Amino acid sequence: MITMKELAALTGVSQPTVSRVLNGNTSVNPEVAKKVWDCAREHNYQPNMIARGLNGSQTCLLAVMVPNIANPFFADVIKAIEGTAEKAGYSILTFNSDYSLQKEEKCLRLLQQYRVDGLIAAPSRDDEEGTRHFGELTIPWRILTRCSDRMDSVYVSHEKAGAMVAAHLLQRGIQRFLFVGKEGDDKGLGFERGLRTGGVDTERQLTVIWEEDRERLSSRIAAYMSSFSDRAGIFASNDMEALLVLNILQRVGIPVPGRAALVGFDNTFISSQIQPGITSVNQPVEEMCRFVVEDLIRQIQKKEKKPHAVRHTEFAANLVVRASTDTGSCSGGK
Amino acid sequence: MITMKELAALTGVSQPTVSRVLNGNTSVNPEVAKKVWDCAREHNYQPNMIARGLNGSQTCLLAVMVPNIANPFFADVIKAIEGTAEKAGYSILTFNSDYSLQKEEKCLRLLQQYRVDGLIAAPSRDDEEGTRHFGELTIPWRILTRCSDRMDSVYVSHEKAGAMVAAHLLQRGIQRFLFVGKEGDDKGLGFERGLRTGGVDTERQLTVIWEEDRERLSSRIAAYMSSFSDRAGIFASNDMEALLVLNILQRVGIPVPGRAALVGFDNTFISSQIQPGITSVNQPVEEMCRFVVEDLIRQIQKKEKKPHAVRHTEFAANLVVRASTDTGSCSGGK
């Protein structure tokens, strides 16, 4: 891998001149420039970003931290971020926090060691304790897909989305509801609020189920469904959970959407490719990522390190309605 | 972000001594060491990996290049690579080649500019033209999930896997076969070989269909299925295609596995979570990634830049049989 100094020796000029030719900031003698360019091409010169990063304080690296890369939603996020970052001349360092605060802190340490220019993170948790460590960061950063009072965030309101789902299910005439997700999840809270607004007695008509263990989750859901006989509206906290629920119901012989209307979250390819299609809350991933990357890069290049208030950028979610919530006959849709 | 020099000034020693304390290679006065450690902790010192990378020639960065991060299989790959790399003290730079040779070359250029210590790549194509640019790399690298004569590769034999699928379908008594994938794909070739071995007249009984456009692909598959009435064995080149095929068939009212037995590839979560479960070729992603990362890092640390022959490490694939190829009644299994 040839360096500027060697290039300079070969063409008989000084290293700074080579730098000037290759970066084209200041004017140089056209003849010299041509000679240098030719020589650089001939030897396939590749600038050393490490050295460049050490000198100026620009590494042109962005870090992306997500809880689980294998989740299709986050895979989409990473793809979208990589896409727009690449166009802007930035490369990305990917970190998997595995829903562990400890790993998250390790990632934060690491990405600071690499002097990345900025960070885009989807934290595992959005409470005080789960986000405190972000406060100590000295680099520009953005929170994606979550909303926190204390941090710059780009997100879709899970709370509103939950209410939207509630409205949709109520419109279908459903009277019994199940939320499959963690207690206290914004989606769940919004769902509850939406139901209440629609006149539902959530104490009696809404159930929340969550188990880390897939098997136990399955059996609890099955037990729930067999405890009554009218139609249920089930809201799963993401498409993967929705897929699991669908799987359970189909296995137990409960028709969807006939006996249960099912709604997922994230609108990943799963929900559209499956039969029946699953109604799902769509987040405008592409737009959000483009916005967050461009916004972050803008801040980086303006070098406005500190002085800016906490900003929240909320994107609108929309419900993509599919067969899983068809109003259809209550008698076991095909 | 405090530096060693500043730390040195604060503790009244020289910068090299700070370096020695923090890295612990050579012996230093215990009292001095303690003072330096305390000071480092107090100011939350983080080593500058950029500077470290510029000096020694170790960046502790690994590049990973895949054609499409959003494909669950590659998402699994990245997660597995990140996991073992992290344990070994390496971080990863993720690149998406988007199945474009041009982008692939750009990625290769980029990752060389960042002086990554090594590369793990899943190339878009495995022919001569599609892999030539790897030959010019000066850093250690490995090819994952593909096999090329000229390059170090860690893979599952797609050819053998295809034959395995053929054997499985033949065992189910099927006589008509469809491969959904690109002409010339190793999976398809192996599938054909396997069928021939089983006495199938592949000229007449095997069809290959591929279209980039989902709509046209759908209509061609539907047309194919309506051109005869006996049971078909369909082998899709990956789980996402298999899901698409299943979707088409279900929409047209063709029962799976009744009228068509379906086999996918990669054994992603999709194939197990869907109803009916899709029989799929499983690649031992976890093991392969662990092997390739550890092997690559071994080479990096031995600094054996050039001298080693092209090695191929083949992992065994296995078929995970699910409901989509149940031998069941030919009369439309529910």
Place this chain on the structure above:
DNA sequence: ACAGAACGTGAATACGTATTCACGAAAATG
């Protein structure tokens, strides 16, 4: 034709680290 501006270029420097070298002091050896 002369003062000053504009231009092209090289020397020097900084970025933060690891490493080599040399030097003095202390310890071990005879």
Place this chain on the structure above:
DNA sequence: CATTTTCGTGAATACGTATTCACGTTCTGT
């Protein structure tokens, strides 16, 4: 006690780049 070895440490250097500074040359304006 003299001599060698070991140990702890600082000075110097290298890694590859971008930038600042200064210097000399050519161009512009009166």
